[in-house]
């Protein structure tokens with residue numbers, strides 16, 4: 610019998626995370642679990658932004674051991690896979706659901722949910738939901754930070770590769786710049802932080818992916834927004850605009866950095882595997898629901914820090930996410946002073962996460978038990 614067939618369905622809502630998480634999952638399923646994986650995605654151009662081998666004009670292609678197809682609701686269904694992953698409740702093509710309902714042996718249908726540190730996730734992970742209209746069952750897989758959740762994607766050998774990379778990295782000398790990666794959403798606190806870094810008593814080298822922080826750069830540089838490959842220096846601050854790179858190269862950027870500003874979901878997880886100090890800006894949600902997500906994560910993450918460092922971390926994260934420039938600058942000094950402690954804590958935290966079930970392997974076991 611040939612390899613089991615898994616289809617991952619992805620509709621890009623916004624930004625890169627939906628595509629990023631699905632690409633990472635599809636690659637891991639194919640590479641580490643010898644599965645025959647197809648990623649069906651509605652916006653190839655988004656995937657091509659960080660996977661240059663992808664040709665956004667081709668409806669079907671193979672890349673990194675994964676068959677990549679444009680998600681087309683009108684396309685004929687063809688042979689059903691053994692397992693269907695519906696990412697982030699994106700909705701399967703109606704014809705696909707109809708074919709599954711008509712099938713004597715419908716695929717195992719799993720909805721991959723968004724990551725959250727909120728305690729309720731422990732109570733709903735793995736839940737089955739009957740789809741009465743189609744007489745199908747849909748399971749819910751919740752990534753998370755406890756053993757009662759679906760865990761996090763951690764490719765095999767990732768942490769060894771990180772350790773080998775960081776061991777080769779020269780230690781930062783006293784005259785060396787503080788290396789910051791800034792991958793955040795539009796944030797009104799940035800110009801004030803750029804000012805503080807430009808007037809800092811140490812050099813600061815800030816790497817910004819192209820298209821990130823544009824409004825703040827426009828304001829701070831009086832309309833002279835640099836493009837990818839360009840660098841700008843003001844006072845002690847050097848800004849380097851980088852073109853988008855592959856997910857693996859992005860990992861190495863986080864591994865090399867002294868402080869990572871990350872956002873959304875996938876870069877948030879990768880910053881934790883990087884075991885370097887980081888600041889998280891979740892995807893802004895209505896009624897500030899994203900602030901609850903920060904508090905839930907900080908309740909888990911900051912717990913391992915002493916009181917002074919915990920206050921410094923929480924203070925800066927909350928000011929940054931409140932887009933409060935004055936507050937962020939006021940909190941920066943204590944945050945900066947605690948960076949070494951955050952680095953040591955980051956290693957402990959990554960070690961704790963690595964002891965949890967790994968998402969892809971858990972998903973494969975779960976599905977195999979229901980085939």
Ligand code: TRH
Nearest residue numbers: 624625626629659818853854855856859873874875876
């Ligand atoms: O791009 P994001 O803001 O995506 C968001 C979130 O996923 C959010 O949960 C979702 O609701 C929203 O989209 C719709 O941030 P995220 O999740 O960190 O995804 C970014 C991806 O881009 C991640 O896989 C890393 C990748 N990336 C690269 O591969 N190369 C790069 O150079 C950069 C900057 C990013």
